[in-house]
Amino acid sequence: MLDNRLIEADATKLDELREILKAQENSDKLCGIGMKEIHIEHGGAKKVCQAVKSLTDGKKVLMVTGPTEIVDVDGKNVKEAVKAYLDAEYDVEWLVISEPNSIVHATPENAAKIQAHFEGKDIVVGIGGGTICDLCKYSTYYYDHENPLPLVIVQTALSVNAFSDDSSVMLINGVKRTVHSRYPLILIIDLDIVAAAPAEMNVSGYGDLIATWTAPVDWYLGNVLGMGQHFHTAPSDMIRTQCDRLLEKSEKLAAGDAKTLGELANVLTLSGLSMGLANESSPASGSEHVMSHLIDMASGVRKTGICYHGTQVAVSGIMSEIIWDWLLNDFDPKKVDLDKCYPSFEEMEPRVKAAFDWLDDTHNAANECWADYQKKLQRWHDHKAEFKAFLENFDEFKKAVAPWVKKPEYIADCMHKANAPTRYSKLNFPVDEKTVRWAITNCHLMRNRFSVIDLLHFTGFWTDEFVQKLIERAEAMDAGL
Ligand SMILES: [Zn+2]
Structure with a gap:
């Protein structure tokens, strides 16, 4: 039976949330939430001094931002405003991280640029989107694991869920890697700032949540097959109902409805927390994210521009939904020849490379x-034993996951209503067909985490023809390429 308090969780009431989580079955398997406060409110940025004061008696603040100008609903420059609030009480150094093309990447090199300014500072205040947040979390954590500088984040768009978790997605050796870092101690989401963010950025946050209908099932599948750990139902139960409601409000989101944006902020923040609770990003990052990661890697090499994370994830989410729909309706475990499901290392090494x-x-x-x-x-x-048991008990598995997935057609329909792109070619940096096919076909080869695509690969179903069918089904819902 679902705990009603859990499914109605409020990210701004952290103590209450901790109590609710403690009451769940096997709650000892969940990690703690290493945050002090989360504020989601109109005019929240004004609380920045209060936030700093609650974390340090020191006076030296390092304020970290990206290069782009950000304004709130009244047209006020957000970074200058926060700087002015801080200047009234603190000694502030404003560090702008930028790269020649003005798109900042979360790389260890950029983190080092931030770390070079830590000497003598008492606290870091990061203002910006997901990349600035990832860089601030990573740089403070890897500068001093034991005693990282306190961190306040002023989130400027509802673009991703990663503001409220303890990891950073970093571009390392050209490969996107989720690495453990730390939570910001205080997160401020000023609804007057996020409401003024470009519409596609908030649609990106909505898109990141599309993973709610595939990532947890990938996670559960990995767990059943002995391929993953830490599975727990609470992190996903905490967000699923609110995500569902958000899908129903897709049109309102497209219209920029303030109440819906507030709800998006809450569920997006909870989604970040769900990853921290699980001690891995699995509750919110499965096969759909890994497709998106490959596209980012290709775009990085071809210098074609990195798309808004969530919008790209959502398009990939439709693809993953189709794969799950196939697995739950068309996969026949009796057709699997168990002994043929185990490619050797000699066979896979050249293939992956x-x-x-x-x-x-x-x-x-x-x-x-x-x-x-x-x-x-x-x-x-x-x-192997777990896989054998999985094949024998496939109906049971299907029954368990059925309430956790949605029909891809429904997801695509909601995304159309939300004005979210459903095609890779319609993303803010259009992705060409060759890259899309490469990313979908090879995504399972990129990382350690198991997903439904690994299952199809090992059982021999994951072929170019299968990917083609996937693309055709997406095409029928005005989605995909
Ligand atoms: Zn994401």
């Missing part, structure tokens, strides 16, 4: 992917 070798001359990306993939392959070989 061939998929990623074109990304760089140094082979770094290919080596990085193979290093991670072989751990998954080893575990797959080691857990």
Whole structure:
């Protein structure tokens, strides 16, 4: 029976949320929430001094931002306003992280640029989107694990869920990696700032939540097959109902309805917390995210521009929904020849490397992917018994996950209503067909985490023809390429 308090969770009431989580079954398997406060309110940015004061007696603040100008609903420059609030009480150094093309990447190099300014500082205040947040979390954590500088984040768009978790998605050796970092201690979401963000950025946050209908099932599947750990129903139960409501309000979101934006802020923040609770990003990042990560890697090499994370994830989410729909309706476990499901390391190494070798001359990306993939392959070989049991009890599995998935047609329909792009070619940086096919076909080869695509690959269903059928079904719902 679902706990009503859990499904109606409020991200701004952290103590209450901790109590609710403690009351769940097997709550000892959940990690704690390493945050002090979350504010989601109109005029929230004015609380920045109060937030700093609650974390340090020191006076030296490092304010970190990206290069782009951000204004609130009244047209006021957000970064200058926050700087002015802080200046009234603190000694503030404003550090702007920028790159030649003015698109900032979350790289260890940029983190080092931030760390170079930590000496003598008492606190870091990051203002911006997901990349600035990831960089602030990563740089403070890796500068001093034991005693990281306190961190306040002023979130300027509802673009991703990653503001309220303890990891950072970093571009390392050209490969997107989710690495453990830390939580911001205080997160401020000023609804007057996020309401003024470009519509596609808030649609991106809505898109990041599309993963709610695939990532948890990928996570559960991995758990059933002995391929993952930490599975718990609470992190996803906490957001599913509110996500469902948000889908029903897709048109209101497109119209910029203030109340709906507030609801998006809450569920997006809860989605971030769900990853921290699980101690991994699995509740909110499955096969749909890994497709998107590959597209980012290709775009990085081809310099075609990195799309808004969530909008790209959502298009990939439709693809993952189609795959799940196929698994739950068309997969016949009796057709699986168990002994043919275990490719050798000798067979897989050249295959994985061939998929990623074109990304760089140094082979770094290919080596990085193979290093991670072989751990998954080893575990797959080691857990044959679980797979055998899965095939025998497939109906039971289907019954368990049925309430957690949605029909891809329904998701695509909601995304159309939300004005969210449903095609890769309609993203803010259009992705060409060749890249899309490469990303979908090879995404399972990139990392250690198990998803439905690994299952289809090991059972021999994951072929170019299968990917083609996937694309055709998406096409019928005005989605995909
Ligand atoms: Zn995401």
